[in-house]
Amino acid sequence: MSASLAQGLRLPRPAFKSWSGWWSQLATTLVSEKGALPEGLLAGMLCDDAEQAFMAGYQLALARLVEGAPGHLRAFAVSEGAGRTLREMRTHLARSAGNADWILTGHKEFVTLPEDIEECLVLATSVPDETGESSVVVRLGRAQLARSLTATGLHPPGMQRVTFGKMTFSELPIRNAALLKGNGHEDYSKRFRWLEDHLVLMALQGLLIRRVLIEDGVADSRQARQDVERILASAAALQGQVTLKSPGSLEALVFAGVRDQMLSLFKQWRQSGSDALISELVVIEGLLSIAVQAQTRRAEKAWQQTLGG
16 A cells, blocks of 8 residues: 555544534645645545535535635535526626625525535626626625525435525625636636536545445455555546646546446445445435536537547
């Protein structure tokens, strides 16, 4: 076993009392151990379950998106409800006639961890003549969240501790400094989905490595070691894509290949894994299924571009 992998497996996992406290501890460890292992993989190895691994990958994706430290607990508010596409988005940023630079109006659903987040990115439409972009991302802090965010008690499928909230903006004052530079959809929404897909999957891989090598007590098994080798190889492929600013068709196909490889491994484990591992797989497969349609469309588009279809 490599020194860095052994080091990651020996690190203490942060105790969970609240999402903010847990993430603060985990982020501190990730910063102090930077370079030992890919951050997504190490984060997952320090998680107790799939729910924590999902949140670790989600938070790492947001930290990379805003190029900030991973210590802040963040969310990205994009959805406005089931059935409404980004083209139908009604949340809008406009010039203010009052003291503020801008005003934000609209509504967002499925906002992650409404009672815990310190910062939220909000995707909104805008007038190009005013902002230079057809869509923008606005960064909201605690004071603005207190005015617009409420908990709904809803949970993502298969989760118990992760909750959703909703946001309502009624001419919320926004300063220029809160607008992130670039196009909201191209530079932030699409980029975030790419980062989230990769870092969540890597965190789940890290969780599974710990489960197979440590908690299942089968580290001496030839099959278990081969399984971990497969996970490490696929995690290395994902890590190489996280830093890309403009991923293309090849990268989309690499991700699809890694995801399918993991699903194949899950199928094997359902026949031979421990009860604890099989129970974990039920939650993990549910998490991965949330984004599978978008990922499948991305892979299909990549094949069409590759083959000239």
